[in-house]
Amino acid sequence: MRQQQSGQVLVNSEEIKQIVRDENYELLVQRSEVWGQELRRQKLTRAQIRRVYNEVKRLQMRWDPVRLRMLKPRLAYIASRQQQEARGGQLLRQILTPAIDAVFEAQDENGQQQRFKVLADLFEALLAYFYAAERQGGR
Numbered sequence: 001m002r003q004q005q006s007g008q009v010l011v012n013s014e015e016i017k018q019i020v021r022d023e024n025y026e027l028l029v030q031r032s033e034v035w036g037q038e039l040r041r042q043k044l045t046r047a048q049i050r051r052v053y054n055e056v057k058r059l060q061m062r063w064d065p066v067r068l069r070m071l072k073p074r075l076a077y078i079a080s081r082q083q084q085e086a087r088g089g090q091l092l093r094q095i096l097t098p099a100i101d102a103v104f105e106a107q108d109e110n111g112q113q114q115r116f117k118v119l120a121d122l123f124e125a126l127l128a129y130f131y132a133a134e135r136q137g138g139r
């Protein structure tokens with residue numbers, strides 16, 4: 001994964017779409033580790049990530065494509081609320097927005113639900129690595 005000079009991790013939206021579209025779990029795990037650690041480093045709060053994750057879990061229990069689409073404005077709001085030195089919300093938005101787009105690129109509802117499962121798995125891996133980084137670095 002390439003890095004900018006400032007040390008921030010670059011996110012490739014096509015790579016994220018590929019993970020969701022192709023169910024590429026090897027790449028999902030590799031990138032989730034890097035992104036989860038970076039979310040922590042960029043000062044995303046537990047409350048911010050849990051709020052979005054809880055909505056994804058609700059969608060797993062009861063599929064509603066409209067609610068999934070509405071996650072995009074919620075992510076934009078989280079990204080806009082952070083201070084200049086904290087960019088975790090922006091990074092979370094850069095990761096999840098293309099994943100949401102990939103879900104809706106499927107032609108039928110079954111395909112969308114299958115891709116949503118991969119998105120949910122991606123988010124679960126992000127959360128796990130975020131918490132692991134938090135434990136290593138202290139709260």
